[in-house]
Every structure is written in C-alpha cells, then in structure tokens.
Amino acid sequence: MTRTARGDKTRGVRKTSERWVLHVDLDQFIAAVEVLRRPELAGRPILVGGRGDPTERAVVATASYEARAYGVGSGMPLRVAARRVPDAVLLPVDAPAYAAASEEVMGALRGLGPVVEVLGWDEAFLGVETGDPEAFARQAQRAVLDATRLYCSVGVGDNKIRAKIATGFAKPAGVFRLTAANWVAVMAERPTIALWGVGSRVARRLEAHGIRTVGELAAADREVLLAEFGPRMGQWYADLGHGIGSAIVDDTPWVARGHSRETTYQRNLTSPAEVEAAVQELAEQVFGDTVKEGRPVFRLTLKVRYAPFFTQTRSRKLAAPTTDRDTVVTAALALAGTLDPGREVRLLGVRAEMVMPEEGHPTERTPIRGRL
DNA sequence: TCTGGGGTCCTAGGACCC
C-alpha cells in the first residue's frame, strides 16, 4: 500500500501529489442503460422492476429522474409506483444488459490507471495519487461518457466513507469534495441516516439516546455506543460520526463467500408438498451456482417468509464440506422439515456458504456490507 | 403502500468443555 505523499504547500513551489479516494456512481444507471437502447424513451418517466408487470409482487429497481418527480424510488412496490406515475414506462429487469454496460464503465475507469474497487454494477472506488483530484474526477466522467454515453457523479474524499457520502452531493453529473476539513460544516447538522451504514433501525436506536444528528453522534459518549451496539458496531458508529474510516482501495477480484437463491411466490405456498418441491428447486439452483466455482458447500441456510411479513431462518453446518448435489439437496429438505407446516409461505430462499479462507482474506472486512 | 433478489457482517445466547 502506498503511503500518503504530503506536498509542501506552504512554499507553493510545486504541488506534489497526494492519495485520494474517489467514488464514482452512475446517474440513474439502469434507466439510463434502457434509454441508450431505446432513445425514444428519453425524458419519459421510467420504472424498471421485476418483469415489468405492475400486477405482480415486485419492487422498483430504478426510477428515472422524471419518475422520481412523482415521489417514487427504488424499493417501492412496483404496483404502488405504477399507480403514482400516470404515464410510466414499465420495463423488466435485464440483468445481463446492465452487467455488460457495467463492464464497459469499469473498463473505462481502469484505462485511466487508478486502483479500481468495484462496489456494484454502477459504482466503484478509485484510489489515485494526484495533486488535483477534481481534475481527475472530471477525466473519469469524460472517459465514462466517451466510452458508454452514460453520466456519472464523483465524490472526492480522504477516505471511502467521505468519498461515498460526497457523491450524494455531486449528483447529478457533478463533483463534490468531502474531507476532514469540511466534514463538520457539511455533515454535523444532518440526520444520522445520511451516513453510509446507518439505516432506519439504527437511526431509531440512536434517537433513543438523544442522538439525532451526525454532530450529536460525533459528540456522543463512546461507552454508550459500545453498550448499545456491541464492541465492533459501537466503535464503528463512533468513528462514523467523525467521518473516520478506511482509505484502502483494494482491486483484488471479489470472491463470494456464498450464494443464495430466493423467490417470492405470486401465490402463497399452502401445503408442505408445495414447499418441499420449491426448496428442492432452489437447492438445485444454488448447487449449480456453487459447483460452477468448484468450491464445496459447508453450511446451508433456509429462509422463509410467512404471510404477511414474518421471516424465519434455519441454518445447519454440514457434517463435512461437500460438492455432492444429493447431499446439498437432502440437507435443504431436512431444514424444510423443521418448518411449521400450518403456515402460508410467501418467500423461500436457500443459501449455501462455501469454505471461507479465514486467513489471506481477499478483501478487508468492514461492517459496510454487500456488493453487487 | 406493503415491501425483490443478491449479498455481507455482527450480536446474543445456548451448548459444551476445562
């Protein structure tokens, strides 16, 4: 890892380069990709989700800016969003198309020479050494636009947390710098939920301790946070209030620790036989995902959502790691056998975990979770 | 309004051992 090179700005003779973290985030990525192949949709309110059928159980994956003007957004039930946006264009999710566009974007960024850590289809951290990070950000925007005709926003930071949050202020198609120097001025008055990694539940728990803003979190008693959230998360939130976090950008290829398949059924499953058949199908799909990588499965988890909204999990470590299909399927069915047969099942999921190398882990472990 | 599907990591508590 390269050490930070500090320029001697006081003399102003030559601006030496410093290490910066840039966070690149494509603007309304999925909707933009759809418009690229259907230019006649430009300017229209687009909702992408599920199979594009608003009568089905599905949620919005992306809404175009025109649709967001009606107050809809990602995660909203498709049915509700479609009702709210009068002339909505409804489109099915086309994952392969987005993955292909994503590859072009990442390729364009890599072409500029920084360390590129891919976070998802439409975002990446760049580790760069430069005296002018804003100029580099503009270069990145230009490179992505030239290669893909897609626009992106760039956050400039002195670590990943600040770069990521900065991007929100850069949208659309802009650049914004957030560092230790302006953290308090920009963030102190904002609610804690503005922080990356604080969701509605944690925000509520913080509020119970009188902590509503980022500034209040920064000033909070560390012991209170440790008692409320445990040793690791407590310390994480304490640091987060100050915008403190890792600045390591790591381009090691991502290795999934596990794979899962889940399905929400359009009609609830009512009999044990239906549930069993569904578990078998999901287990076979998951087995296919893991065996492709040639890594053995060592734990299986069954996730069940009963109607209306009650989730249970059943998890079992296998007697020995296995690459055998029947062993995986049998274990999944055994877990299904522990479920309550009298309830209606709305969602089923099967997750397989592969043997995880405890040492030499390819990427840093942080409580910021979930990639792609 | 009623909540997808793919992930990762953390915590609490029970079981078991010395």
Added chain:
DNA sequence: TCTGGGGTCCTAGGACCC
C-alpha cells in the same frame, strides 16, 4: 447441593448495502 469463570463453536435473527 449448588454452581465459578473462561473459552470455543454453533444457530437464529437482525441490519445494512446495491
């Protein structure tokens, strides 16, 4: 008869992210 204190392993559930 009641029951310490530390450690590890395992499972269930929760929370967050894109």
